[in-house]
Amino acid sequence: MTISPKLQLQQLILLQKLDDEIVEHRNQLADIPVQIDSEFKELEDKKKILSIAKEEIDTLQKNRKAIESEVQGENDHMAKAKTKLPAVKTNKEYTAILSEVDAIKKKVEGLEDKELEIMEVLEDKQKGLPAIEKKCKEEDSHFQEYKTKKADELDRVTKEMNPLLAKRETVKSQIDTVIFQRYEKVAKSRGGKAVVSLQENICQGCFQQILPQMVINVKVGESIHQCSSCLCFLYWEEVSETVMPK
Ligand SMILES: [Zn+2]
Structure with a gap:
């Protein structure tokens, strides 16, 4: 069977169109996993605010505990100093112990102020946490939607490939x-x-x-x-x- 040059030229034009489409499909197939991956990385980045907030809260709680035990230690220290008072013999000794107790009191006050500051910050951070968690959940579900959309796209493009390749074979058979x-x-x-x-x-x-x-x-x-x-x-x-x- 000989095919006229005119018809062959038409088939060549068609072949080019098909090949353009096939390339476009192959590019899409290669791009989709990359797109999902980059969207996932963006999601991870966005979700970092949650782990940062949790870490901050954790650090504040640890700092608070450390101050509390320091206060406890100072109070013990003060009680110990006070027990020495009944046995005191001189004024000088008495004054020395009192000023030691005073110094401890001041230190404890300072520590308690610091603890209050930490507690205020902690409270603020804890109040803000649910909003951050909500935002992260939303980002998660956006990503899931995106992934589903992309999976559908991948499916569609994959399904379109075979007819294109089959059509290409038919066109090819009509070209010398x-x-x-x-x-x-x-x-x-x-x-x-x-x-x-x-x-x-x-x-x-x-x-x-x-x-x-x-x-x-x-x-x-x-x-x-x-x-x-x-x-x-x-x-x-x-x-x-x-x-x-x-
Ligand atoms: Zn040229």
Whole structure:
């Protein structure tokens, strides 16, 4: 069965369209896991505020406990000092113990002030925690929605692939083997583009001028032509004034 050059050219144009679509699908298939991954990393970043807040609360509680035990220690110290009082013999000793007790009292007051400050901050942080937890939960569910959407997209794109590949086989069967091989070779070397339009006398693959005779032949469309500079297959495309060339 011989297929007319005119029909083959139509099939070449179709083949290019299919291959463009196939590439687009493959890119999408490769991109989707990357997109999910980057969204997940963003989620983790957003959720860091929760672990930071929890850590802050934990540190404050530890600091508070440390101050409490320091106060306890100072109070014991003070009680011990006071027990010495009945046995005191001189005024000097008495005064010394009293000033020791005073000093401890002041220290305890200072510690208690510090504890109060910590407790205030702690209270604020604890009050703020539910809002942060809520926000994180929302972010979690947004991510789950995004993931489901992307999984659906992946599914759809995967399902679309087989019909495209099958259609490509059909189109391929209507193109002469030698021409098909040339198409593949050009496509491989030119980033997937092997069939381009000719607008005026300019090849849209390499933007070089085409010789007038070939322009006429391409315009007639009864034979298959390749650009002599980039080797792309050429088809005629009328350029209207309102449409910008691609
Ligand atoms: Zn060209």
